Structure formats: C-alpha cells, structure tokens
Amino acid sequence: MTPVAHLLNHPRWPLLIYPQAVDKISPETFEGLFTRHRWPAAWRNGVHPFHHYHSNSHEVLGIYAGEVTVQFGGPTGKMSGVIVTAKPGDVIVLPAGTGHKKLSSRGSLGVVGAYPEGSAPDTCMGFQKKKIEQVPLPACDPVYGAGGPLFTYWRS
Secondary structure: OOOEEEOOOOOOOOEEEEOOOOOOOOHHHHHHHHHHOOOOEEEEEOOOOOOEEOOOOOEEEEEEEEEEEEEEOOOOHHHOOEEEEEOOOOEEEEOOOOOEEEEEEEEEEEEEEEOOOOOOOOOEOOOOOOOHHHOOOOOOEOOOEOOOOHHHHOOO
16 A cells, blocks of 8 residues: 655655555554554543643554544644545554644544554644654554555655
C-alpha cells in the first residue's frame, strides 16, 4: 500500500496516512498489529481537541469507530498544515513534532494510539520544537513491519 504523505512540522519526515489499512476493524486488531510491529498499544480514546505535539516520540493512530476530522500541522499561517477526515480502518503515522488537534467527530469515536518501543511521549503545546529531528527512526513501520513503506518516506 502506498500511503498519502504530507510534510508538515518535522524537518524531514512527513505525516503518513494509510487509508483502509486493516480489513477486520476493531480496537484489538489495531492493538495487536501495532504491538507486533514494535509500537505497543498505549491507549484507546479519541484525539485531543487542542493543538499539541510530541517532541520526543512518533505516534500512530488507528481509527476503529466513528469518524474524526483532525488538523495536522498548526493553527495558523504557513504551519496550518492539512485537515484530514479519518474513518474506521485508517491509520495515521505522525513523526515527532507533528501538531494535531481534533476539529470534529461523528459517531462514537474510537482510536487506538501507540508509540515506538521505548518511547515515553511528552505532550507539548505551542510550536517551539524541542530537538524533534533527534528522535530516531522507529524499528518498524507500525502497519507493515520492518520492510514497510514508512522507510521509503522516512530516511535517516
């Protein structure tokens, strides 16, 4: 599968969107998939309704219920980024430093979130980036594993 890529806040690596990445849509499917590929499932919930980013970790979101519209990048100006509406089965991979905020949702929203093994993600507000380019490549693509398309877009 070829993901949709958008270069936003990270200086080298784009946001990746894998539409309809899974056939069997459930929280357990995403948790198992991410954990198998060394992105241990960390939470089930939604997306914060305020702009934030993780300066020390990448993040993956798997949508298992409802529909969510998220602004990636930032709130204004040249960093306003892109607005994406994600549906059940979609996966979004955010490189460290990618701002994101839920704009709206429909239905009973369900999202599984995960971070690469060994991460202890922070939650930052504003857009003063803290050395995001020093966050290393993950060991695996969270959907396709060690040989996944993430490494076509994210190179060291």
